[in-house]
Amino acid sequence: xxKKAKKFWLIWDRIxxxxxxxxxxxxxxxxxxxxxxxxxxxxALNRSAVSGIAAAGMMFAICAGGFDLSVGSILSxxxxxxxxQLTEGKSTLFAIAMTLIAGGVCGIINGLLITKLKIQTFVAxxxxxxxxxxxxxxxxxxxIQLTSKVNxxxxxxxxxxLLGILPMPIALLILAYIITYLVYNFTPFGTKVRAVGxxxxxARTTGIKVDVTLILVFIVTGISAAIAGVLNTxxxxxxxxxxxxxxxxxxxxxxxxxxxxxxxxxxxxxxxxVGAILVVFVKMGLNILGxxxxxxxxxxxxxxxxxxxxxGIKLIMEKGDK
Amino acid sequence: MEKKRRLHIEYGDHGILYxxxxxxxxxxxxxxxxxxxxxxxxxxxxxxxxxxxxxxxxFAVISGAFDLSVxxxxxxxxVVLTLILPKMGIxxxxxxILLLGALMGTINGLLISKLRIPxxxxxxxxxxxxxxxxxxxxxxxxxxxxSGFKKIAAYKIAGIxxxxxxxxxxxxxxxxxxxxxxxxxxxILAIGNSREAAIISGINVAxxxxxxxxxxxxxxxxxxxxxxxxxxxxxxxxxxxxxxxxxxxxxxxxxxxxxxxxxxxxxxxxxxxxxxxxxxMDSFGVDSYWQRVxxxxxxxxxxxxxxxxxxxNTILVKRKAKKQLSMQKAxx
Numbered sequence: 001x002x003k004k005a006k007k008f009w010l011i012w013d014r015i016x017x018x019x020x021x022x023x024x025x026x027x028x029x030x031x032x033x034x035x036x037x038x039x040x041x042x043x044a045l046n047r048s049a050v051s052g053i054a055a056a057g058m059m060f061a062i063c064a065g066g067f068d069l070s071v072g073s074i075l076s077x078x079x080x081x082x083x084x085q086l087t088e089g090k091s092t093l094f095a096i097a098m099t100l101i102a103g104g105v106c107g108i109i110n111g112l113l114i115t116k117l118k119i120q121t122f123v124a125x126x127x128x129x130x131x132x133x134x135x136x137x138x139x140x141x142x143x144i145q146l147t148s149k150v151n152x153x154x155x156x157x158x159x160x161x162l163l164g165i166l167p168m169p170i171a172l173l174i175l176a177y178i179i180t181y182l183v184y185n186f187t188p189f190g191t192k193v194r195a196v197g198x199x200x201x202x203a204r205t206t207g208i209k210v211d212v213t214l215i216l217v218f219i220v221t222g223i224s225a226a227i228a229g230v231l232n233t234x235x236x237x238x239x240x241x242x243x244x245x246x247x248x249x250x251x252x253x254x255x256x257x258x259x260x261x262x263x264x265x266x267x268x269x270x271x272x273x274v275g276a277i278l279v280v281f282v283k284m285g286l287n288i289l290g291x292x293x294x295x296x297x298x299x300x301x302x303x304x305x306x307x308x309x310x311x312g313i314k315l316i317m318e319k320g321d322k
Numbered sequence: 323m324e325k326k327r328r329l330h331i332e333y334g335d336h337g338i339l340y341x342x343x344x345x346x347x348x349x350x351x352x353x354x355x356x357x358x359x360x361x362x363x364x365x366x367x368x369x370x371x372x373x374x375x376x377x378x379x380x381f382a383v384i385s386g387a388f389d390l391s392v393x394x395x396x397x398x399x400x401v402v403l404t405l406i407l408p409k410m411g412i413x414x415x416x417x418x419i420l421l422l423g424a425l426m427g428t429i430n431g432l433l434i435s436k437l438r439i440p441x442x443x444x445x446x447x448x449x450x451x452x453x454x455x456x457x458x459x460x461x462x463x464x465x466x467x468x469s470g471f472k473k474i475a476a477y478k479i480a481g482i483x484x485x486x487x488x489x490x491x492x493x494x495x496x497x498x499x500x501x502x503x504x505x506x507x508x509x510i511l512a513i514g515n516s517r518e519a520a521i522i523s524g525i526n527v528a529x530x531x532x533x534x535x536x537x538x539x540x541x542x543x544x545x546x547x548x549x550x551x552x553x554x555x556x557x558x559x560x561x562x563x564x565x566x567x568x569x570x571x572x573x574x575x576x577x578x579x580x581x582x583x584x585x586x587x588x589x590x591x592x593x594x595x596x597x598x599x600x601x602x603m604d605s606f607g608v609d610s611y612w613q614r615v616x617x618x619x620x621x622x623x624x625x626x627x628x629x630x631x632x633x634x635n636t637i638l639v640k641r642k643a644k645k646q647l648s649m650q651k652a653x654x
Contacts, residue, residue, distance in 0.1 A: 118626075120625075123625050127619075127622045127625065130566075130614050130617050131614070134615030137611035137614065138611045138612060249449075252443075262443055294455075294458045294461070295458070296454075297451075298458070300450060302451070304450075305444075305447045308447065311439070312438040313437075
């Protein structure tokens with residue numbers, strides 16, 4: 001590959017997804033200027049908080065060479081837990097702590113299955129997806145509407161404003177990504193995740209505790225799904241056992257759009273955030289243009305395929321046609 | 323010792339069949355609901371719907387890949403089938419559906435082999451796309467009003483064997499012939515064992531991969547014809563989550579997820595096993611929510627059995643090597 005091409009791909013890796021987002025915004029802006037108004041953009045950011053936070057956790061899992069298909073079920077479970085606890089009159093802080101613990105426990109279960117029983121991440125989390133969804137339904141089999149009295153404190157997370165300006169979901173989203181960025185780039189944990197993802201046997205030989213790292217990764221994924229669950233419950237005011245159905249695909253789509261390599265070892269924190277926003281923005285824009293749910297899904301699939309195709313072209317140029 | 327090991331290996335090959343037979347015997351003894359012919363006919367018919375799709379999926383899993391789009395393929399096939407059935411008649415419609423399935427499979431295959439998109443994510447994107455297309459074509463449920471077509475799944479040959487199960491067995495034999503006797507099957511096994519080695523030995527990997535997804539498309543199309551015939555209706559949201567049931571059956575049947583080995587016969591048996599468990603829980607009055615938990619736990623056990631078996635095998639091999647070493651030392 002020529003030097004110029006190499007330079008192009010290097011830049012593309014950093015800002016490619018941002019270019020796609022800007023292009024989409026310009027196209028939508030031409031079609032209907034309402035879509036790119038500041039208020040709408042703020043709404044898009046607000047909505048992308050849930051999938052964005054879960055995607056941050058998912059990025060660690062994919063970067064470590066795995067997947068977590070159980071995040072949707074964890075999100076439903078935590079949604080039910082917080083609604084149940086609040087309705088029973090427990091304090092908001094206690095309820096949130098319970099959900100985070102539940103998310104962590106789910107993560108530990110996933111991690112133990114993957115490291116100790118050596119089940120592949122894909123099938124292990126597929127099985128726990130079923131199991132967690134079942135546990136959720138056993139625990140709470142119908143949606144719980146949160147009364148306004150119960151919801152007053154939780155509502156702070158969805159409609160509250162930090163310092164009177166920044167909406168809470170956006171603040172949480174930014175905070176989550178700052179933490180993710182720092183953890184991924186500047187902590188031993190981040191380095192270990194990348195090492196395990198790019199070459200597990202080599203990581204093992206160099207003395208990295210692969211099992212502990214993987215269990216931690218799934219705890220991170222579980223807790224981020226739990227945070228997303230709390231936020232989503234606050235937004236819709238309902239504890240719903242089916243809230244997270246298909247949610248894992250949203251999170252994975254955001255991560256993949258962001259340029260995180262599915263083969264593991266190479267994550268992209270900023271890209272993941274942009275990816276999550278892009279998915280929400282495409283859906284919202286089409287919604288304003290009057291396109292139905294089916295067109296929105298189709299559009300997300302096309303955007304995903306487009307990003308993957310570019311990735312494929314890059315691979316072919318790098319390695320030749322082998 | 324030698325005999326024990328041989329027994330172990332044989333048990334490993336048909337383990338799922340023995341498990342199914344033992345499970346059935348336990349059911350027949352413990353619950354009188356399981357004693358009628360009709361009960362087994364229902365189980366076999368229901369299992370065939372998943373198993374036919376599973377035959378195609380077995381090829382993908384053997385090659386070390388997945389196809390997550392099968393459920394959406396069924397939905398698109400189903401929606402199109404119910405639309406064209408009143409206009410075209412039974413046989414032309416089935417042929418159109420098979421062609422449609424082949425087309426969808428080829429698209430998946432091209433994305434995966436030519437654009438180097440990992441199968442997981444390519445089929446994930448196509449899952450969304452096919453489902454959306456199905457919704458665009460027809461967003462309201464359609465009831466099939468063709469008694470001849472409904473008979474495909476409901477008819478019982480000589481009053482005993484359900485047609486759906488017979489079709490499943492015929493397709494299973496066809497799949498086994500492709501896998502064991504044809505060049506394509508050997509190439510698929512080679513790719514599953516080692517992709518690099520397959521490329522070096524001159525196998526056309528791209529072409530084989532396209533063929534794998536084409537086969538999945540065809541088997542899924544066959545499965546969707548029978549599913550629509552069985553349900554007597556179609557809608558764009560139908561059979562969501564089917565891909566996971568099908569992959570579970572393939573893995574439960576002992577096809578290694580890392581690729582390289584597998585058996586279509588075992589996939590069919592595993593599909594029957596999964597449906598049997600579901601029916602058993604139904605008739606024992608197990609809460610439908612607990613059923614999901616139980617299914618998840620069964621899957622976890624099934625997946626880790628391979629690992630446990632591997633551990634036992636390594637211990638056996640090590641012990642044998644040790645014995646030989648000590649014998650060599652003694653003879654010296």
